[in-house]
Amino acid sequence: MGKIRFYFALWLSKLSILALRITKHNGTNFPGKLAVKLCPDFLARIGKPELIICVTGTNGKTTCSNMICDAFAVQGKKVICNRYGSNLEAGISSCLLEGAKLSGRTKASIAVLEVDERSAPRIFPHVKPDYIVITNLFRDSIMRNAHPDYIAWILTQNIPDKSKLIVNADDLISSRVAPGNPRVYCGIEKLPTDVTECENLINDMRICPVCGSKLVYDYRRYHHIGKAHCPDCSFKSHDYDYSGHDIDYENMTVKITDKEGTGTYHIPNDSIFNIYNAVMVAALFRELGTPVDELKTMMDKIEVPKSRFNREQIGTMSVTQQLAKEMNALAVTRATDYVRRLPGHKRLFLLISCYTDKRDWSENTCWMYDCDFEMMNDPLIDMCVCTGPRALDFKLRLLYAGVPEEKIHCDIDERRAAREFELKSGDDVYVFCGIDAFDLVDDCRNIIKERCRKIEGIGDDK
Numbered sequence: 260m261g262k263i264r265f266y267f268a269l270w271l272s273k274l275s276i277l278a279l280r281i282t283k284h285n286g287t288n289f290p291g292k293l294a295v296k297l298c299p300d301f302l303a304r305i306g307k308p309e310l311i312i313c314v315t316g317t318n319g320k321t322t323c324s325n326m327i328c329d330a331f332a333v334q335g336k337k338v339i340c341n342r343y344g345s346n347l348e349a350g351i352s353s354c355l356l357e358g359a360k361l362s363g364r365t366k367a368s369i370a371v372l373e374v375d376e377r378s379a380p381r382i383f384p385h386v387k388p389d390y391i392v393i394t395n396l397f398r399d400s401i402m403r404n405a406h407p408d409y410i411a412w413i414l415t416q417n418i419p420d421k422s423k424l425i426v427n428a429d430d431l432i433s434s435r436v437a438p439g440n441p442r443v444y445c446g447i448e449k450l451p452t453d454v455t456e457c458e459n460l461i462n463d464m465r466i467c468p469v470c471g472s473k474l475v476y477d478y479r480r481y482h483h484i485g486k487a488h489c490p491d492c493s494f495k496s497h498d499y500d501y502s503g504h505d506i507d508y509e510n511m512t513v514k515i516t517d518k519e520g521t522g523t524y525h526i527p528n529d530s531i532f533n534i535y536n537a538v539m540v541a542a543l544f545r546e547l548g549t550p551v552d553e554l555k556t557m558m559d560k561i562e563v564p565k566s567r568f569n570r571e572q573i574g575t576m577s578v579t580q581q582l583a584k585e586m587n588a589l590a591v592t593r594a595t596d597y598v599r600r601l602p603g604h605k606r607l608f609l610l611i612s613c614y615t616d617k618r619d620w621s622e623n624t625c626w627m628y629d630c631d632f633e634m635m636n637d638p639l640i641d642m643c644v645c646t647g648p649r650a651l652d653f654k655l656r657l658l659y660a661g662v663p664e665e666k667i668h669c670d671i672d673e674r675r676a677a678r679e680f681e682l683k684s685g686d687d688v689y690v691f692c693g694i695d696a697f698d699l700v701d702d703c704r705n706i707i708k709e710r711c712r713k714i715e716g717i718g719d720d721k
C-alpha cells in the first residue's frame with residue numbers, strides 16, 4: 260500500500276512540475292508540498308544521489324550552498340539543489356523530486372541542500388548527508404528558534420551519526436553540535452580589527468559549558484565569534500584544520516592552510532562573514548579531495564548571489580542592495596557594521612520587516628533591541644529611512660540608539676518613501692532588505708535609481 264501511495268504521489272507531483280512549467284510557474288515548492296501531502300514518508304522513499312551535502316546554520320546558508328553549487332559547476336559536475344525553493348521539507352522534496360526518474364530512482368549524482376535548522380527532525384532521518392556544513396548559530400527569529408542552544412540541541416539530536424561536519428571553530432555554539440560526529444574545524448586567525456570585549460548587544464556564549472566559569476576571550480570578532488578559553492578548566496576553542504589568514508582586501512584573497520599546505524584563494528566579497536563562508540566552502544572541497552590548484556580556479560569563478568549584495572553606480576551616486584534579514588538581530592547588525600565601515604557618506608533605506616502579503620502580521624519586536632542599531636548613529640550615515648508596516652517601531656528604536664530625529668525619514672508606504680526621502684548628487688544609498696518581498700524591493704530600488712539618474716542627468720538607456 261505504501262509503495263502504491265508513493266508512486267501515486269511521485270507521478271502526480273511530477274505531472275504538476277510539468278503543468279507549472281507550461282504555465283510558467285516553475286521554481287515553487289508546490290510539487291514537493293503535494294508529494295508530502297499525498298505520501299507523508301515521501302522523503303524517506305524518494306531516490307537520493309550518491310553524494311549529499313547539506314548546509315545549515317543561522318546565517319550564510321544560502322550564500323554557502325550557492326557557492327558550493329557554483330564550484331561543482333566549474334568542475335563540470337551536475338548537481339541538484341534547492342537554490343530556488345525553500346529550505347524546509349517541501350523545498351527539499353521538490354528538489355529530490357525534480358532529480359528523480361519516474362521509477363523514483365535519482366538521475367543526479369550530487370545534491371547540495373540548504374536545510375533550515377528547525378526542519379532537521381523532518382529531514383535528516385531520511386536524507387542522510389555525507390557532509391554537513393554548519394555555518395554558525397546565533398539568535399534568530401525568537402518565535403521559531405527560541406535560543407541558539409536549543410537549536411544546537413535540535414541539530415545534535417537529529418544529525419545522522421556518520422555525517423562528517425564542517426564547522427566553524429570560532430563559533431563555540433555551532434562547533435560543539437553533535438559531539439560524536441567526525442568533523443573538521445575551520446576558522447580565521449586573529450585580525451587587526453579584533454577586540455577582546457564584546458561591543459555588541461548580544462553575546463550568547465559567556466560561560467564555560469563544562470564548569471560554568473566566565474569565559475575569557477583571547478580575541479573576539481563580533482558577538483561570540485572569536486577564540487576563547489576557560490580560566491578554571493581545560494575548555495577552549497578548538498584548533499583549526501583549515502586556517503584562514505593573511506586576508507588581502509586589495510587583491511581579494513585569503514590564504515588557507517591545511518595539513519597539506521597553503522593555498523591562496525579568491526574571496527567573492529570583503530565582508531568577514533562572507534570570508535568565513537569562503538573558508539568553509541574551500542574546506543569542504545579539500546575534504547572532497549579537490550587539489551589546491553584546481554580549487555583555486557574554482558574559487559576564482561564563484562560569486563556571492565546578487566540578491567545578497569548588489570551595487571550599482573549611477574554617476575557620482577550609487578544604490579546598493581544589502582541583505583539584512585528581519586527578526587535576525589545578528590544579520591542586521593552585521594550588515595550595518597559592514598556598511599558603516601565603507602568609505603563615504605551613506606543613506607540607509609530600511610526595507611526590513613516589509614512583506615508583500617501578510618501586511619498585518621509581525622513578530623514580537625524584541626529582536627530590534629538585540630540588534631545594534633546604535634551603529635546607525637554614525638557621522639557617515641546621513642539618513643535612515645524607516646518604512647513598511649513597522650516603520651514607527653524602527654523609528655523608535657533609532658531614537659533610542661541616539662540617532663537624531665532630523666536624520667530619520669519615516670513613512671509607512673515604502674514606494675512613497677522611496678520617492679520622497681531627501682537625495683542629492685554624490686549620495687550612496689544602501690537598501691537593507693529581507694527575503695520576503697523581492698518585488699517590493701525591486702520597485703523601491705528602481706524608484707531610487709530613477710531619481711539618481713535624474714539628479715545625475717543620465718538617460719535611462721539600460
Ligand SMILES: [Zn+2]
Nearest residue numbers: 467470489492
Ligand atoms: Zn570551565
